[in-house]
Amino acid sequence: MTHSDRQRDCDQVAPLLVDLVEDRLDARQAERVRAHCAQCADCRAMAAALREIPAALRAEDDLAPEAWLRRRDAIVAAFEAMVTADRASRSGFDARLLLPVAAAVLIGLAGVISLRSDPLGSGHTRPARAAFVLALNEPQLVAELAEILGETDPWPAQAWQLDAAGDGVAGAWLTTHLDEPDWEIGAIDSE
Amino acid sequence: MDDLRLIRGILHGRRDDFAALVERYQRAVYGFVVRQVGDGDAADEVTQIVFLRAYSALRTFRGDASFKSWLLQIAVNECRSWARRRRSLREVGIDDVAEPELPAVDVDAERDLDRRGLRHHVQRLPPRQRSVLSLRVFADLPFAEIARIEGITENAAKVNYHHAVKRLREWLE
Numbered sequence: 001m002t003h004s005d006r007q008r009d010c011d012q013v014a015p016l017l018v019d020l021v022e023d024r025l026d027a028r029q030a031e032r033v034r035a036h037c038a039q040c041a042d043c044r045a046m047a048a049a050l051r052e053i054p055a056a057l058r059a060e061d062d063l064a065p066e067a068w069l070r071r072r073d074a075i076v077a078a079f080e081a082m083v084t085a086d087r088a089s090r091s092g093f094d095a096r097l098l099l100p101v102a103a104a105v106l107i108g109l110a111g112v113i114s115l116r117s118d119p120l121g122s123g124h125t126r127p128a129r130a131a132f133v134l135a136l137n138e139p140q141l142v143a144e145l146a147e148i149l150g151e152t153d154p155w156p157a158q159a160w161q162l163d164a165a166g167d168g169v170a171g172a173w174l175t176t177h178l179d180e181p182d183w184e185i186g187a188i189d190s191e
Numbered sequence: 192m193d194d195l196r197l198i199r200g201i202l203h204g205r206r207d208d209f210a211a212l213v214e215r216y217q218r219a220v221y222g223f224v225v226r227q228v229g230d231g232d233a234a235d236e237v238t239q240i241v242f243l244r245a246y247s248a249l250r251t252f253r254g255d256a257s258f259k260s261w262l263l264q265i266a267v268n269e270c271r272s273w274a275r276r277r278r279s280l281r282e283v284g285i286d287d288v289a290e291p292e293l294p295a296v297d298v299d300a301e302r303d304l305d306r307r308g309l310r311h312h313v314q315r316l317p318p319r320q321r322s323v324l325s326l327r328v329f330a331d332l333p334f335a336e337i338a339r340i341e342g343i344t345e346n347a348a349k350v351n352y353h354h355a356v357k358r359l360r361e362w363l364e
Contacts, residue, residue, distance in 0.1 A: 015349035049360040054328045061222050075242045076210045082243055
């Protein structure tokens with residue numbers, strides 16, 4: 001068997017080797033792959049690697065349960081903000097604003113639910129950074145955010161500091177987009 | 192409680208059902224996302240956005256695929272958007288945005304299957320291989336669902352997975 005013949009065999013066996021390691025082959029297919037491996041040191045080594053490397057990778061994710069609870073709580077807080085914005089959208093405001101508005105709500109909520117005590121390495125709150133990322137999906141809103149923040153660049157890098165600008169800024173921005181100045185976001189901002 | 196029942200509860204605004212769904216799937220989503228974006232803080236943000244997007248699109252979930260697969264499809268899309276945004280920020284010359292640390296690989300120092308070494312090596316993989324590997328290992332998705340998410344055949348998904356593990360093995364040797 002030439003080198004290229006052997007390589008072609010290895011290429012054909014590759015997906016079957018994955019199935020063999022994960023125990024998804026019938027007896028006939030498994031026998032065929034084992035016969036190839038008996039002749040091929042590289043595929044034998046690959047079979048071992050397909051067992052060991054994924055197992056080692058999974059071991060990386062063994063975080064403490066408290067760490068997952070903190071992550072879950074932050075996501076649920078964002079969900080609550082989204083529900084609040086959703087209710088407002090049903091009461092008549094432009095649905096395209098739902099995500100960025102919800103993101104802005106997060107900024108207001110940050111102070112209320114003490115997420116500010118969970119600063120990221122950069123010194124900014126996670127909701128504020130999430131707000132920035134969400135707002136990036138609406139170029140027009142990004143430009144307006146930039147204006148609020150005193151940025152002339154259409155991509156307001158300093159929007160990372162949205163939280164530092166103060167919740168009242170977010171509230172003022174929102175009221176320019178809403179027909180109802182007493183919308184509940186304002187109440188959250190004022191807390 | 193099964194996923195569909197939780198989803199119905201969420202659509203009625205029940206916070207506890209949303210919390211239960213997050214608890215059930217956050218490891219899969221975060222485990223996938225952090226290998227794509229390469230930075231823990233960014234991964235937290237993207238993971239949060241994935242769940243918010245899932246909520247905002249929940250009424251469109253028809254149950255053709257599993258909820259987990261649907262959620263991971265959102266995660267794949269969000270990671271791609273995140274990568275595009277990073278490229279855009281670079282192109283317009285903004286250099287004061289905090290960049291996630293790029294994997295600094297010292298192969299000689301990381302020959303063992305130690306945690307730090309593996310994490311960094313995964314980030315060196317080509318995007319398709321990294322995505323397939325992460326969906327299989329961290330999200331535990333079947334290859335058929337990985338193939339659907341990636342828009343490739345099931346056989347191609349397995350070949351990508353095989354190549355990813357092969358590269359990791361070579362880098363670790």
